Amino acid sequence: MNRKWKDAAHLIRPAVVFLAGLLIFLGLRSALVPSDFGKWGHYRAGALEEIRSKPLRYAGKETCAGCHVEQAGQWEAGKHARVACEACHGPAAAHAADFDKVKPARLDIASLCSGCHEKDAAKPSWFRQVASAEHSGGAGCEGCHQPHHPKL
Amino acid sequence: MDTSRREWLTGAGKLFVLGFATAAGVETSGQASLNSGGYDVRKHYWAMTIDIEKCIGCGNCVRACEKENGVPEGFFRTWVERYEIKGADLEHPQVSSPDGGKHGFPPSNRADTKQFFVPKLCNHCQDSPCVQVCPVGATFDSPDGVVLVDESYCLGCRYCVQACPYGCRYIHPEKRTVDKCTLCYHRITRGLTTACCEACPTQARVLADLANPADPVHEFLRTNKVQVLKPHMATRPKVFYRGLDGAVR
Numbered sequence: 571m572n573r574k575w576k577d578a579a580h581l582i583r584p585a586v587v588f589l590a591g592l593l594i595f596l597g598l599r600s601a602l603v604p605s606d607f608g609k610w611g612h613y614r615a616g617a618l619e620e621i622r623s624k625p626l627r628y629a630g631k632e633t634c635a636g637c638h639v640e641q642a643g644q645w646e647a648g649k650h651a652r653v654a655c656e657a658c659h660g661p662a663a664a665h666a667a668d669f670d671k672v673k674p675a676r677l678d679i680a681s682l683c684s685g686c687h688e689k690d691a692a693k694p695s696w697f698r699q700v701a702s703a704e705h706s707g708g709a710g711c712e713g714c715h716q717p718h719h720p721k722l
Numbered sequence: 723m724d725t726s727r728r729e730w731l732t733g734a735g736k737l738f739v740l741g742f743a744t745a746a747g748v749e750t751s752g753q754a755s756l757n758s759g760g761y762d763v764r765k766h767y768w769a770m771t772i773d774i775e776k777c778i779g780c781g782n783c784v785r786a787c788e789k790e791n792g793v794p795e796g797f798f799r800t801w802v803e804r805y806e807i808k809g810a811d812l813e814h815p816q817v818s819s820p821d822g823g824k825h826g827f828p829p830s831n832r833a834d835t836k837q838f839f840v841p842k843l844c845n846h847c848q849d850s851p852c853v854q855v856c857p858v859g860a861t862f863d864s865p866d867g868v869v870l871v872d873e874s875y876c877l878g879c880r881y882c883v884q885a886c887p888y889g890c891r892y893i894h895p896e897k898r899t900v901d902k903c904t905l906c907y908h909r910i911t912r913g914l915t916t917a918c919c920e921a922c923p924t925q926a927r928v929l930a931d932l933a934n935p936a937d938p939v940h941e942f943l944r945t946n947k948v949q950v951l952k953p954h955m956a957t958r959p960k961v962f963y964r965g966l967d968g969a970v971r
Contacts (some may be wrong), residue, residue, distance in 0.1 A: 588799045613862035618763070619871035624908040625788045652924040657782055659919075661789050685781045686923055692804050692828045692837035693778045697924070701829075 624626035627661035630654075634662065637669070641718055656684055658717070681710040754958040761911045766866040767933035768905055769960035770919075771942050772841055774967070776926035779804060779839035786921035787843075790906060797892045799903040800843035800918055805969060806835040812969040840970050841927060842904035843889040843918070845867060845951060845959030852882035852891065857955040861900070867932070867960060868905045876900050887955045905929075932960075 610614035633656040635642035643649060656662055664672040683714075689699040702708070714720070770960055787800045802823030806816040811918060816835075820887075823839070830837065846869050853869060854859050860875035861882050876899035881899060889952065893952045894901040906916035914920070915929045930939030942948075942964075947967040950959040 571904065594822065607859070610865050611862055612859040614859070614872050615873070617862075617870065618907075620866055620868055620872075620874075621904060621907045622761075622911050626912075626914070628909075628920050629915045630916075630920060639762060650808060650923075652925055654920050656786075657921045657923045661786070685782075685826055686778055688826075688829055689831065690827065690837075691831045691833065691835075692806075692839055694828070694838075696775075697778050700784050 583652045596714045627662040628656050629661075629663040629666040631656070632657075633666050637666075644716075648716075648721070650718065650720055679717060680710055683715075683717070730808040732795075759911060763865040765933060766910075766931050768846065768867045769930040769932050769962065770846075770916075771928045771930055771939060771947075771948070771962045771964065772907070772929075773926050774838055774840060774963060774965035776924040777802070777841055778924055778926075779823060780824045780923060781826045782921040782923060783841060783918035783927060784822050786917040787903075788824070790909075790917035791904070793901075794895050796893070797901070798824075799890075799901070800841065802827075803840045803842060804830075804837065804912065805840060806830075806832070806837050807857040807966065807969050808835050813857050814965075815969040829886075833961070836967075838967065840963075840966070841918075842888065842951075843961065844886075844892070844905070844963045845888055845957065848958035848960060849956060851955075851957060852886065854879040855885040857881065864907070866911075866957070868906055868907055868910075870907060871900055871902060873897060873899050876902070886951050887957065888959075902934060 577608070604614050604616065606615040607613070631654040638655075642655075658672050658677060662674055665674050684702050686703075687697075687699050689701040693699055700706075706714075711717075747899055763895075775948070781802060783800055783803060784798065785800075790938060792801060793799050800822075801819055803817050803819045804827050806818075808814075818827070823841075827839075837961050844914065846867060847936070848863075848867070850861075850863060850869050853863055856862075856880040858875050858877055860872045860877070862870060862872070864870050878898045878900065880893060880900070883893065891900050891902045893899070906914075906918075909916055910929060916927075919925075919927045919929045928939070928942075930942075931937045932939060943962065946964045951966075
């Protein structure tokens with residue numbers, strides 16, 4: 571037995587060094603790579619939750635209609651029924667969260683209307699468009715049209 | 723010689739124990755759940771449909787995206803292009819996108835060209851080149867079909883910016899990491915639509931859930947001729963265009 575292992579030290583020593591190196595690698599790897607890395611693919615699964623938790627700016631038209639019942643009723647019956655509230659009024663999640671403190675800005679109706687309805691050859695032909703200079707001579711749209719229910 | 727080896731082994735042993743202790747600490751904090759807040763990633767597969775015949779180039783989507791996602795000035799997660807094509811010259815369309823179309827387009831009433839608007843955004847490809855080239859696993863396909871970026875992993879190496887055939891990525895000037903459309907992941911996982919779809923006045927853009935049999939997208943895909951951008955790139959995009967002209971690149 572003793573004779574057999576007498577000269578084995580030169581094999582055991584590198585083996586110990588190799589094993590120690592392996593253990594250090596595994597230890598460092600488990601320390602540095604998050605446990606959820608690779609759960610669904612080559613990425614950190616926790617990133618999904620972080621991206622999900624970002625704050626909202628646009629509340630969604632259902633939230634608006636929850637309080638502004640009268641305007642929502644007008645809007646639903648009109649030609650603009652498929653244009654969401656925040657498409658014109660801007661992001662309102664902060665307003666919905668604290669409606670006393672945060673008020674949406676008042677809108678400049680002329681530029682708002684022409685932003686969509688100004689005549690342009692690239693716009694699809696089914697879409698109602700006017701050359702505002704000819705159409706009203708610069709008069710405000712709201713004199714004739716009600717934005718929530720735009721009929722003459 | 724022997725002493726120094728002993729010292730080395732002792733040191734390595736300490737490091738090893740320290741490593742495992744840290745790992746144990748990380749494990750308890752880094753948990754992500756498959757089904758959180760009533761949202762199950764396995765039950766959705768997100769896409770978008772864009773109807774060229776409905777886009778009026780108002781720029782509402784670009785402004786909404788900027789406000790919802792804090793997109794820095796001069797960069798775009800979505801933008802609108804105006805194409806002008808003269809006759810049969812499909813190879814040389816004039817493409818303009820002033821400030822990404824954020825404030826609309828200067829009115830043009832040229833009668834001698836064909837004109838239309840093309841809204842663009844990340845195509846959330848099923849075989850995304852950007853995901854394939856990321857060396858650190860910072861860009862990935864989520865199980866519900868959205869190409870996302872883990873900001874804490876991104877090195878800012880720009881491989882993905884070069885790899886995207888659609889030009890949908892940029893380096894955020896302050897964070898110095900890559901930034902792109904998340905398909906408003908923070909909204910769609912809470913039952914809302916994306917900011918661009920919410921703000922689109924003509925429903926030219928519609929968020930779609932391919933995994934939901936009741937989603938109108940299936941009717942849309944069945945009854946319309948649709949096209950994706952650069953199909954020859956074999957990226958299998960999930961933004962489906964209706965009425966897309968052959969000149970669009």
